[in-house]
Amino acid sequence: MPLIELRDICKDYQLGELSVPVLRGVSLAVERGESVSLMGSSGSGKSTLMNILGCLDRPTSGEYWFEGQEVSRLTADERALLRNRRFGFVFQSFNLLPRTSALDNVAMPLAYGAHHLTEHEARERAAEMLRRFGLGDRLDHEPSQLSGGQQQRVAIARALINRPPLLFADEPTGNLDSRTSEEVLRMFEQLHVEEGITIIMVTHDPKVASHTQRIIHIQDGQIMDGAFAEATGREGA
Amino acid sequence: MIYVTARTAFRALRRNPMRAMLTTLGIVIGVGAVIAMMEIGTGSSAALAKTIASMGANVLVIRPGAASSGGVTFGAGTATTLTPEDSEAILRDCPAVKNAAPMVRARTQIVYGGRNWIPTYIYGTTIAYLDVRNWGALAAGEPFSDRDVMNGNKVCILGQTLVRELFEGESPIGKEVRIQNVAFRVVGVLPAKGANMMGLDQDDIVLAPWTSIKYRVTGSSLTTSQSSGSSKSEKVNTLGNLYPGGSSLYPARSAVQEANQPLPVRFANIDQIMASARSATEINTAIDQITTVLRERHRIRPGEADDFNIRDLTEITKTLSSTTTLMTNLLLAVAMISLVVGGVGIMNIMLVSVTERTREIGLRMAVGARGRDILRQFLVEAVVLCLVGGALGIVLGHGGSMLVSLLLRWPVATSPVAIATAVLVSASVGILFGFYPAWKASKLDPIEALRYE
Numbered sequence: 034m035p036l037i038e039l040r041d042i043c044k045d046y047q048l049g050e051l052s053v054p055v056l057r058g059v060s061l062a063v064e065r066g067e068s069v070s071l072m073g074s075s076g077s078g079k080s081t082l083m084n085i086l087g088c089l090d091r092p093t094s095g096e097y098w099f100e101g102q103e104v105s106r107l108t109a110d111e112r113a114l115l116r117n118r119r120f121g122f123v124f125q126s127f128n129l130l131p132r133t134s135a136l137d138n139v140a141m142p143l144a145y146g147a148h149h150l151t152e153h154e155a156r157e158r159a160a161e162m163l164r165r166f167g168l169g170d171r172l173d174h175e176p177s178q179l180s181g182g183q184q185q186r187v188a189i190a191r192a193l194i195n196r197p198p199l200l201f202a203d204e205p206t207g208n209l210d211s212r213t214s215e216e217v218l219r220m221f222e223q224l225h226v227e228e229g230i231t232i233i234m235v236t237h238d239p240k241v242a243s244h245t246q247r248i249i250h251i252q253d254g255q256i257m258d259g260a261f262a263e264a265t266g267r268e269g270a
Numbered sequence: 271m272i273y274v275t276a277r278t279a280f281r282a283l284r285r286n287p288m289r290a291m292l293t294t295l296g297i298v299i300g301v302g303a304v305i306a307m308m309e310i311g312t313g314s315s316a317a318l319a320k321t322i323a324s325m326g327a328n329v330l331v332i333r334p335g336a337a338s339s340g341g342v343t344f345g346a347g348t349a350t351t352l353t354p355e356d357s358e359a360i361l362r363d364c365p366a367v368k369n370a371a372p373m374v375r376a377r378t379q380i381v382y383g384g385r386n387w388i389p390t391y392i393y394g395t396t397i398a399y400l401d402v403r404n405w406g407a408l409a410a411g412e413p414f415s416d417r418d419v420m421n422g423n424k425v426c427i428l429g430q431t432l433v434r435e436l437f438e439g440e441s442p443i444g445k446e447v448r449i450q451n452v453a454f455r456v457v458g459v460l461p462a463k464g465a466n467m468m469g470l471d472q473d474d475i476v477l478a479p480w481t482s483i484k485y486r487v488t489g490s491s492l493t494t495s496q497s498s499g500s501s502k503s504e505k506v507n508t509l510g511n512l513y514p515g516g517s518s519l520y521p522a523r524s525a526v527q528e529a530n531q532p533l534p535v536r537f538a539n540i541d542q543i544m545a546s547a548r549s550a551t552e553i554n555t556a557i558d559q560i561t562t563v564l565r566e567r568h569r570i571r572p573g574e575a576d577d578f579n580i581r582d583l584t585e586i587t588k589t590l591s592s593t594t595t596l597m598t599n600l601l602l603a604v605a606m607i608s609l610v611v612g613g614v615g616i617m618n619i620m621l622v623s624v625t626e627r628t629r630e631i632g633l634r635m636a637v638g639a640r641g642r643d644i645l646r647q648f649l650v651e652a653v654v655l656c657l658v659g660g661a662l663g664i665v666l667g668h669g670g671s672m673l674v675s676l677l678l679r680w681p682v683a684t685s686p687v688a689i690a691t692a693v694l695v696s697a698s699v700g701i702l703f704g705f706y707p708a709w710k711a712s713k714l715d716p717i718e719a720l721r722y723e
Contacts, residue, residue, distance in 0.1 A: 089636060089717045110640045117638020128633045128720070132285040142637035144278060152277075191637070 034101055035062040035262075036199065036231055037086065042095035044081055044254075054254060055081045056092070061249060061260040065198070068225045068232040069259075070242035073251035080203060082251065083235045087120055087201045088112040117146045121192030125204035127184045129176040129191075136172045139163055139191045146195055162190040166220070182213030189220065193230075200224065202234040206241055218244045279650040286623075293619040294659040297700055300612020301663025301692045302670060304605040308688030309671035311601040313681035318593055319550065324404035326466075327550050327586040328368070332360075332543040332560060335577040350539035351568055351577045354480065357543045359567055361398075364559035366552040370545040371398035374484045380476060381448040382436040389432055390474040392449065394483025395544075402546040411443045411458030414479055422481035427458040429475035452486045454478060484538060550590045553582050609695055612659075617703035620652055624707040631711050632719025645712035652704025653697070660693040667692070 044056040055078045063069055073079040084090035085097065088104060097104045099115070107115065116122075129138050140159035143150055150158070160172055166186040176184055185205060192200055202221065206214035222244055224230045234245060242248045249259040283290040334349040357372040374394040379386050393399065397413045400406075414425045426447065433442055442456040463472040478487075547556040557580050564578055624631070631644055668684070675682040 084717050087636070089720070090715075110642075113635065113638050113640040116636060122636050124720075128629065128636075130285075130630060130633070133281065137281065141634070145634070145638040145640070145643055195638075 035098075036065040036067075036100060037061075037063040037233075038096075038098040039086075040096040040098070042082075042085060042092045042097065044078075044085065044090070045093045056085075057254040059095070059251075059254070059256055059260075061256060062262065063231065063233065064262050066225075066229050066231055067247060067262065068221070068245040069234070070245040070248045071233065071235045071251060072237065072239070072242045072248050074237060077251045078254040079235050079237075079251045083201055083203055083233065086233060087122060088116050113145070117142060118195055119197050119199055121189075121195070121197045121200040123185070123188050123192050123200065123202040123205045125207040127176070127181075127188045127208070129184055129187060131177070132175055134173045134175060135163060135168060135179065135187045136160060138176070138187055139194055142191060142194050159190070159194060162194055163187070166190050180213075181209050182216055185209060185213070185217050186220070189217070193224070197230075199231045199233070202232065204236055205234065206236075206238070214241070275646055275650050276654065278647055279654050282647070282651060283654065289619060289623060289626075290655065293616055293623075293655050294662065296612045296615025296619070297656050297659030297696050298612075298663045298666055300608045300615075300699070301660050301696045302666035303608035303612075304692040304696075305664060305667025305685075305688055306670040306674070307604045307608070308601060308685050308692070309668070309682045310674055310680060311597060311604075312683040312685050312688070313671075313675070315594060315597040315601075316683055317681040318597065319590060322586060322590045322593065323550065324406075325586050326403065326583050327590045328547045328553065329402060329583055330367075330545045330547060330553065330556060330560065331581045332356075332545060332564070332578055333541070333581070334539070335575075335579060346579065347541065349577055352540050352543060354538060354540055356564060356567055357396075357540070357545075359563055360543065360545055360560050363563045364545075364556060366547055366556035366559055368546045368548045369398045369401045370543055371395045371402050372480055372540045373399065373542050373544055374480045374488065375541045376450075376483050376488050378450045378487065380432070380436070382442075382445065385436050385438075387432060387435045389429070389476050390470060391429075392476045392478070392483065392487075394478055394480035394487070396480065399477060399544065402544045404546075405460055405463065407461070408458045409461040410441065411456070413458050414477075419479040419481055421479075422485055423479060424452060424454045424482055424486065425457045426454040426476050426478040426482075427460055428456055429460045430462045430473040431471055432474065432476060433459055449476065449478070449483075450487045452482075454482070480540060484540070550587055550594075553587060557582065605692070609692075609699055612696060613699035613703045616652065616655065616700050617706065620648070620704050620707035621710075623651075624648065624711045627711075628714065628719045628722035631714055632716050632722065635714070635716035636720060641712040644714075645708050648708030648711050649701065649704055652700050652708065656697045656700030656704070659700070660696050663696065664689055664693065 039059055039061050042056055042059040043054065045052045045054050047053075059078075059082060071079040071082060081090065085092050088107075091105055095105070099119070104112070104115065129135075130141065136156060136159050139162055140155045143155040143158070160169075163169060163172055166189060168183060168186055168190070171179060171183060171187075174183075176187070179187065185208075189205075200221075205221070206217055209217060218241060221232055221234070225232050232245065234241070236242050247259055247262065250257040332352065333347045334352040336346055337344045337348040337350070352372075354372040357370045360367055361370040372395060376392040376394065377388065378392065379388050380392070396416065396419050400408075400413060408427070409430070411427070413427060414423065417423075418425050426449070428436075428442055428447075433439075436442070436447065437445070442459060445456050446453045447456060448454070460473065460475065460477070466472050545556065545560065547553045560580055561576065565576065568577055570577065634644060634647075668689075671682045674680045
């Protein structure tokens, strides 16, 4: 059973009276422990697809199976729980809380998971996570006092604080220079290889995409190639 | 859970102290204004009520009913049924009555040296009269005492008009005036009160113990005619406890003896009793209580007519109650406006805050916050702001009214009710006005919120 399976997912956006199709019948599967890139030009629908995969958005039609569960039928609260427990998100613009310490930023998701962690345990866990990403001496720094690479590392620590099996990254290197980009991508590879975390990354940059095992090309709301794991082996199938 | 949410709220508020301060300012000003207005207003209202009350709004006049003989009725106040004991009983048994003074009236010439004058009022009474009529502190000297009343001492207190007419400005204290050829020593001078509502000069007055006026000035025809010569009783009404503690000459009589041979009591009737109700609103209660007490004392059976009548100064009372109502409504209007202003202020800032933090809301939702988590967070923030603002508002409002009372010598009254109401109402206003933005935030679509620029 694949970790993620999409069957004929469609998504339309309503622009006034006009219905604009963004995804037109997307089907794909991602196995546990894969690292996958969603690649396409801007407006191709790759971000919309990732939002649907991350349960931030709902498809107009189609089925989304996650760990054998039909996700698009879940209530808003159940999807929130899923996001909290099973998914980690890394965004292009970091999305850290301003004027809040790195530690509090990382500990923030713990407040919503109904975890039976005390305040102290939560902070300890967040501190441990930050140390792992080499930010042990930056615990009390606010985002404005951190460099771009450091901010993204705080964001990655936040995404992993609930130990999710699946990590979504939306253009994670879009706001970083090439050196720190390399650093962050290596970090993803390391997480993938050492921890077995499934990674789904959205990017328009082939160089970034080359850091993942499989590349799914998207164009005009349809998958061109790479929809299924075995497809990668058969070039041009 | 609440604790964590409260901590998150505090952290969120600390992240933007300026915004938090501005929001709080709305409630601080709201609560402060309400409390200051209520305290200043209540003080003014009380002072106003006191001023009007000094005109006699709380005063009740109890006069005996009409005597009639052979079908001829002699008019109000002619019955000889009202006694000083009635006055004491009214004071003792009527909770709504603040004070009561028996009164006898006289109209006669008063002489000092080569000058003479006929005052509008010569009242024999007790010192309670000064309290009932709100005379306040004497302009000079001392009031006469209860002992003077018991002894029938020849002392008196003069009004300003008499001081002017008889003494031409020199101090009358210690001098002797003659009232109907009885020499009275002047012990005090009343402060000026001016004319009453009918235009009569209220300063044209002489006050003396009622016993002195009754027995020494107006003659004692009524009392002697009814006192029995055979009576050796020591129960001579109020004069009876002149020497308290003295042993009785005769053995105490049993209840049966009392019933069989009631001791003739030296009966003294008085012209009227002046009583004051505790407040203007208790006037009707006081009238009812006095009626009950007097009917019982005068042994009037149910169905029989009262042998007395009670009058209040309705005209003044109406002025008082309408003034009080007006003040209360005015205060209410001002308080309401302040609270609405404070509430709208909170709502505005909270709405701005929600818009400003849309991305934060989106992010929190992306990492697993449910709609109700967001709702709770914003609501807790609003409540925290309201509580802090309310506390500051109390300090500000109370301090403000204190300042007004200190600098402007304005009468203020601390009103715990106003404080409680202001805090309660402002907290609910804050929650109410904080709820809409919070609800709006919780209904945001995570992806819309995340994309919001």
